Amino acid sequence: ELEMQALRARMNPHFLFNSLNSIRLLVMKEDNEAAANYLTRFSRLVRRILEHSGAERIALSEELEVLRLYVEVEGMRLPGQFAYRERLDPNLHPERILVPPLLLQPYVENAIWHGLSRKAEPGLLEVVVEAHEDGRSIRCRIVDNGIGRAASRELRKGSPTPNRNRSLGMSITEERIALTETLYGMDIDVEVLDRKDQNGHPCGTEVCLVLRAVCQEASAL
Secondary structure (H helix, E strand, O other), X not given: OHHHHHHHHOOOHHHHHHHHHHHHHHHHOOOHHHHHHHHHHHHHHHHHHHHHOOOOOEEHHHHHHHHHHHHHHHHHHOXXXXXXXXXXXXXXXXXXXXXOOOOOHHHXXXXXXXXXXXXXXXXXXXXXXXXXXXXXXXXXXXXXXXXXXXXXXXXXXXXXXXXXXXXXXXXXXXXXXXXXXXXXXXXXXXXXXXXXXOOOOEEEEEEEEEEOOOOOOHHHO
């Protein structure tokens, strides 16, 4: 339990650094209004993350709200680099579905940092949440049309600090998933797919998470 609490409380230091650096640059440019807007969203996001860090599970609606705040902050740091679209199965009741907090954010972060931010033209990030066939589980898909994992790996090879480019949030999430399955008996399946266009060329990445038995009552789905 203590290990799980410690993992939930950790934030990616690279995200914090990039956000604070963006605020600093806006202040240096004397764009005070943009800096204030950025700081407002950033502080709201940090506050929500801290609020949820002590919870075993939160409502899916709250998880998606925090995710939107995160995407807004990153969108302000990377203006015009990507659009965000969220699709929620109309048969779901997100306020009645309980999920581990901050489970999706590291995968979204990975899509933005390693796929979309390195794309020459504006990209698209989609988060799709739908009911699973068993009636008690949900499927969450994080889909981007970025440069793809192979191209991202090649870019990391040329980085002066290649070991730092793997998202800290991803490794934390892997540990949290393993502990969640052990402590709470919740099965979480994760699959990462390389997307290809009709000519077989890489055109992004899709992460699919199946969260099994996240509802105490089947009627919640």
